[in-house]
Amino acid sequence: MMGNERLPGLRSDKDRSGIRGDVGSMKQQITDQLTAPETTIDVRSIPRTMRHPLIFDTFDQLAPGQFFHVVSDHDPRPLRYLFDVRYFNIFTWDYVETGPDIWRVRVGRPG
Secondary structure, eight states: OOTTOOOTTOOOGGGTHHHHHHHHHHHHHHHHHTTSSOOEEEGGGSOHHHHHHHHHHHHHTOOTTOEEEEEESSOOHHHHHHHHHHSTTSOEEEEEEEOSSOEEEEEEOOO
């Protein structure tokens, strides 16, 4: 790579103003999906800094008995630890798929 070429997918400082709009859009999509029979958040396609806030916002919107899936390319154990701190005894966590390439966890609010 030579000169001022940018790698695809990288944002410059002037591109960052759209990030907040992207978060709002993602939150609205998740809110809309929570009324669907099954919601899945595939974190592989979400910027790293937005993953946990989006997952926590989604959990906060769950009614008792509702759940969603989180899909990742690694064991989301650190996320589980954060759920233990933030939502002690008020969430369910069930591994549906356990790697090595894809991990799927069902996160719910007990009914």
